[in-house]
Amino acid sequence: AQSVTQLDSHVSVSEGTPVLLRCNYSSSYSPSLFWYVQHPNKGLQLLLKYTSAATLVKGINGFEAEFKKSETSFHLTKPSAHMSDAAEYFCAYTGTASKLTFGTGTRLQVTL
C-alpha cells in the first residue's frame, strides 16, 4: 500500500543550526510529494512539492527537499533554523483523485 512515514515525531534544534525532517514514502510509481507546515492553531500551509521535475525542490522560508528514488525518501532541510520555524511539519503524497495521504507529523522545536 502507498504511504508516507515520518521518521521522527519530535525534532529539537538550536537556532542557527541545520534542520532535517525525514520522510520516506512507499509507492509503486513516482508520486507527487508535499511538505506542509502548521503553526499552532493555524491551518496548513504548503512549503514545497515534488512533481517529477527537478529532484531538488526549493520552497518557502528557505526550506528545500530532495527526492531520492533509490532511497524512497523526501527529507526536508533548512541550513539555519529560526525561532519562527517552530511548528508541526507534515509530509504527504497524492494518490488517486488527488487525495492527500499524510504522515503523522514531526514537531520541530527551536531553542535559543
Place this chain on the structure above:
Amino acid sequence: DAGITQSPRYKITETGRQVTLMCHQTWSHSYMFWYRQDLGHGLRLIYYSAAADITDKGEVPDGYVVSRSKTENFPLTLESATRSQTSVYFCASIPTGGGSDTQYFGPGTRLTVL
C-alpha cells in the same frame, strides 16, 4: 478577500446531537476535501468531492455525511456526534484533479463533543 473559510471555528456539543461544519471557497475549485486531525494520526481524509453533486468516501467516513449542491460550499454533518469525533476538522480545495495540484486549506474547526 478570496480564499477558503470554515465556520464555526470552535464548537462544543453534546453526544447525540447533530452538528454541521461549513466550508466555503471563493475560487470555484472543482475538488473539495474534509480531513480530521488527531494527535498521532496526522490528517485523515473523511470525504471528498470532485464537483457539485459528486462526493466519495475517504479513509474515515463513518458517522459523517456530506453534500455539495453548490461548487463553493461543502458542508460536513455529524448526524449523531460521538466523543470519538472530537477533533480538529480541516477543509481543503484544489482547482482540478491533477495529482500535483496544491491543496489549499481552511483555518480549521475545533470540535469538542462532551
